[in-house]
Amino acid sequence: MSSAAEEASLTMNLTNIVQSFRYWPRVFRLLWQTHKPYFLFILFFNILRGVSPVISLLLLTTLIDSIGASWDTGFQTVLWPFIWLFAFTALNEALSLIQSYVSKIFETLLSNRITILIVEKSISLSLSDFENSQVQDALKRAQNEAGHRPYQILQQILSIMSATITLFSITAVLISWKWWAAFLLIFFPLTSFYSFLRIGQQEFMIQWNRAPKMRTTWYLSVLLTRDISFKEIKVFQLGRYLLGKYNELLLQFFAEDKRMIKKRLGAGAIFQAAQEGVNASMFLMVLWSAFKREISIGQVVSYTQAITLTLVSSQNLTQGILSLCQHNLFLQQLFAFLDLQSSDPSARKIGASEASRAANAPVIQSVEFRNVSFRYPGNSHPALRNVSFTLQRGETLAIVGRNGSGKSTLMKLLTQLYDSFEGDILINGVSIRDMDCEVFRRKVGVVFQDFVQYEMQVKQNIGFGNVAKMEEDAELWKAADRAGIAGLVQSMPAGLATQLGRLFDEGQQLSGGQWQRIAIARAFMREAELYVLDEPSSMLDPETELQVFQAFRELVRDRLGIFISHRYSAIRYADHILMMDQGSVVEQGNHQQLMQQNGMYAELYMMQANAYLDADQERKARSAV
Ligand SMILES: Nc1ncnc2c1ncn2[C@@H]1O[C@H](COP(=O)(O)OP(=O)(O)OP(=O)(O)O)[C@@H](O)[C@H]1O
The missing domain is CATH 3.40.50.300 (P-loop containing nucleotide triphosphate hydrolases)
Structure with a gap:
């Protein structure tokens, strides 16, 4: 998707809001699969929590009205409503304690599950997916925000559910007094919907655009805190510079967040003030009705509480729906990442079971590159051009060439880390594209x-x-x-x-x-049947290098061995040598043949040999003095 089209799909307009609900079945499947009993438990208690305010209110009204009756019938008339009210309150408290315990555990389980899903997806991606910065941004977004969203969605749905139940039950109390008051109180908070929708959208876009910068802060913090970079940072005195860059980004995030907090606060203050005005007017009307003896003292308590509860529930409902829209956008990021189509060849499995796949795979007898060309995604120049060579079982192949000539790329294609090359790579005469990648890699x-x-x-x-x-x-x-x-x-x-x-x-x-x-x-x-070593001796001392290559030759005696090296002392013993330059094989043969050709190989070989000979002559001259 182009970035403009992607941004358009992330706008909180009506179409996108409606469309974003398409993920809900997946969200619920995720919640359900995380822990079924806990999930049901949380649902049940939230329904109960929804009806509890109205039950408390009715019990309180009964208690207050029973005071008048008790003057004639005795104190026991007050006692029972009193016991019921406090027993219900105690039960409520106990249930909400249990619920907070279950919710916390469920949230942890869910977050673990999502983390595992994200990591599972990451390891299923191909190397070229992984090297794509847009895929990395998508991963960062999924890790950053989306991980906890499904639980927040559940929370939001539950609070909408209980707010709706409260609203309807409490409205019944108010309608018996003045129906239009109930109507006004329910719909008043909705007037803030559009402003908060826009703020939510802006907050989301800030987070969405932040992913590449978040990755930069992550990278800077790794550089500043890991031992792999510590020595250079110390000696080149890079600490202050990198910390400055890190701090600059944090300050940018802070400024953006602060602006949004202020915006939210400003809009909230205006609507809160207006809501308080409505609340106060309604209270005044209740007091006026009581003053005119139209309602009892118990009803005064009941109506005033019902007014507050209705306003709060309606406000919760509005905010809940707004948050849901915002969560849905974030959730889209999680599923966008989980739904990425992996181009990893290891997804290519041939055969039914693991065992039959391995058993049916023949021993590697030959490797052939036939006119292989390859360009890294996003690069304008090819890394390999028409590379052809053949290697038989029992032979070793050395690949040599200047930096950037394509040697490692060739290895990456052979180990199937990239799939999108032209030409063909044949194993025992069969195209690598038709082979079971995992079984091949095991060899x-x-x-x-x-x-x-x-x-x-x-x-x-x-x-x-x-x-x-x-x-x-x-x-x-x-x-x-x-x-x-x-x-x-x-x-x-x-x-x-x-x-x-x-x-x-x-x-x-x-x-x-x-x-x-x-x-x-x-x-x-x-x-293995094929060994592929990319500069295996670049850090080895000459004695160890000799030992390792001897072991290597011994090991590949009846297998295939490919190695890349800049050390001509090791290369000369290979059965076959490829000389690469700018992605092409410019010379090939064994050491003697290539020396006779007197081309690039001979030139580079002599250059290295002369450096040793010069050093040797110098040493002899010195010892003669
Ligand atoms: N992951 C990558 N993404 C894009 N371009 C790449 C990638 N890896 C290598 N290249 C490019 O491909 C070309 C060949 O690189 P390659 O690593 O195969 O060279 P090499 O011969 O192994 O070099 P060296 O001797 O330095 O290890 C280079 O121009 C390099 O810039």
Whole structure:
């Protein structure tokens, strides 16, 4: 939807108000599914709460009128109405205590349920959805506001329900006195409807437009409070600058909120004053009727309370309907996010059961890229152009090229993080688009360039490569050994149970290279058929790098291995090398073939080799002096 069309759909005009009620069946399903007994309980007590004011009023009138009668019949005439009135009040109090307990619990359950729905939706999205700032705004809106709205809708409906019951029952008392007074008191608060509708609309639009800025404040606060950015912020002395930006946004939000609070208060004061005027005039009329002996003292109490109750209930009703309209708009944000169509290929499942899907998947024998081109959403230039190559089982492929030449993109397409490429990727000759994505992914072990440092135990950091075997220590040690970190883990205070990172208690912080080896162990934990490693040795010392590549070669002996690297010392041993430049494969072959071609590969290889040779000659010259 375009942003103008989206904004038009968010205006609180009559059509949109009516349309916004289309979500109600879903809201009620959500409430019902959260906890059926609590939901029914809350409904029942709100009906009771609606009729309780009129019962109290009737009991009070009986009590007051019984005072006169008691002068002839004795004090017991007053006693029973008195007992009934206070027993009913006590019952009411007790029920409202129970109700507030049930409501709180129900609200927590509902909020948990909505949070889980939002997170479930988030993990079902594709990477390109996730990288879309509009999707991120929609997520922020859903998280920010919409989470608690369904409960507020319930509250609002219940208070409308009880206000309506009160209004109708109390109006019956007033109609017996003056019907037109009842009519005036019911409809007077409605005069404020339009002004408050506009204010509600403005408040909503402020919140709606705020989502991108809210994400900026969230990001700034992460930068200012997390250890990943702390060192740079300290040394570049960025704290004040970032805090200033953060504060600027908070002040903007504050100014907007303050303006709206003032507006609401101003409109409220005008209508309140007018309402007090109506209230006072009605009171005066009741007193006048009493003065002319048209009504009893009990009726004076009854009518004056009925006037106040009618006005308050009618006002609650008006405000309740207004709030509902506003909640509906926010609710639209929740369902808009939950209804997002995910373009994630993992939704593509072939076969009936999980087991049959896995069993029917053949072992990966070959990977072929056939004229693959790809452009990131929103980018004008393609990241890959007509890439073609084939890799057979038992072979390793190294991808090399300058920064931004498309190496990581190629990996992301192979692991099905993006689906919208041209050409085809074939696994055993079958298009990847026709394959069961989840089953395929289970056959792949991967290390991303920006791998995750899980602030969890070593066991989880490695075991996430194969969750099914996370409890099998022997498997974890095997993976750690392959990645050359078994010795390091053994030396840790709690071995595999050692907490990593600094975020939680007793966390053990690792060096960049050690974290990278943990990520490699995670990939090696999986008995994959295809290993894909993106710059797995960028932070490793030469000795460890050699060890890791030896383990890698050993591991992929009868599987397929693809790795990206800028280290030509590692690349030269690959069976097949792709040289990439500006999204295209400009050279391919093995090391000898590419050196013979004397093209870009040979140039970059020699550049790196010469740097070492120069350093070596310098060292020799120095030692000769
Ligand atoms: N998520 C993304 N969204 C949009 N454009 C992207 C994204 N990731 C990469 N690009 C663009 O795609 C091109 C190729 O990037 P890619 O990460 O594949 O390069 P690379 O060869 O792996 O680089 P490096 O050696 O620096 O890791 C670059 O121009 C980059 O700006």
